Amino acid sequence: MSRLSPADLSAFLAVARHRSFRKAAVELGVSASALSHALRVIESRVDLRLFNRTTRSVALTEAGERLYARVSPAFRDIADAIEDLNALRGKPAGTLRLNAGRAAVQLVLLPVASRFLQAYPDVRIEVAVDDALVDIVGAGYDAGLRFGETIAGDMTAIPIGPRQRSAVVATPAYFARYGVPQTPHDLAQHPCIRQRFPGGALYRWEFERGGRPLTIEVDGPLTLSDWDLAMDAALAGIGLAYLFEARVQPLIDSGRLQRVLADWCPYYPGLYLYSPSRRQQPAALKAFIDFIKQDNGENAA
Structure with missing residues (x-):
């Protein structure tokens, strides 16, 4: 051999x-x-x-x-040894490999990464956009971005970006034709744009009122696996869409979309940057985590 x-x-x-x-x-x-x-x-x-x-x-x-x-553990040890040397350079360098869903990239990662890369010009960020849950260790990523409830317990995680909220929207012409739902239960009488997860499951729309959660399995003529396409479908008048508030707020402000059931859509914890618990973090990842913590503190102030 x-x-x-x-x-x-x-x-x-x-x-x-x-x-x-x-x-x-x-x-x-x-x-x-x-x-x-x-x-x-x-x-x-x-x-x-x-x-x-x-x-x-x-x-x-x-x-x-x-x-x-x-x-693979031997190559990880070699990478750690190189990171030990990078720490002596006085400034972080190298490539930070991240895995994140499309919404996480659009809502949070791109704005934070823009500020981070200006502060650390020797670091490069490579993002794999994947809405499926990925084993970031097995796939060779330094960290991932997901909502808190989807993160495995053996990972360390820190919040990144603001809290998030959902919005049920459609065009004014849609509501003129079908009327305005007053409660989530009224959605059974409305054509809704459904979303399917990469694993195949359909997303059940989530609501809450008075501290009591409610999930609704909606129905409608169109099912998509991309949130941006669901927004486009809502703009085309196909039906109601359940989307991130931050993504559709400009369209609501301009009058192109109209929001309903706002008092049923509470804020929930936002996105988290998570990474494996390791003895030696890559210098670029450590710098990114420290930057996010500082950014969180400034935004809180």
Whole structure:
């Protein structure tokens, strides 16, 4: 059996983390076909199949799982050692890899990242936009952004950005035709624009009044998996949409959309930046966390 080089192992780890040649190729800066060829060469060297490949998926074999379990901690230790050196430079540098849902990026991350990158010009931020819940450790991300209730208990998390609130909206022409719902239960008589999560479940609209939560399973002619498209559909007059208040407030202010059931839509805790509990945080991540904490304090004041 021929020896594997660090470059070989880096290629293997990238594919193992992403379970995708395309995504791993983007991370490594090579073509997917070149990476696939490199993995075939690696498998020929170890004389074992490391991945099971189909046209739609990539999965580790038992041999691949064993190699990944042994090699990935060693590469993490190497990364930590390099971060120890970066700490001596006096200023954070490197690439901060984040995973976040589209709404998190639009509502919170982009404004915060803009201010952070001005303060730390030697840091780069790479964001993977993914509305599905992702194992950020297994996928090789430094941190993720999600709402608090979706964060695993073994992660450390800090709030980022303001509290959030939802809004039920439609066009004035829609309400002239269908009338205005007075309570969430009235939504059963209205065409609603439904949202489907990446995992396949339909989102149940959430309300609260007098401290009592209420979830409503709405119905309607259109189901989407993208919040921005749901906003576009509402503007097109297709039905009622349940969206983030911060995203639709300009359209409400301009009169293009009209809001209803506002007293049923309470504020709830906003987004959190979460990361694994590690002995040595990457310098760029530590700087980002410290920046967010300072930003939270200034905004609170």
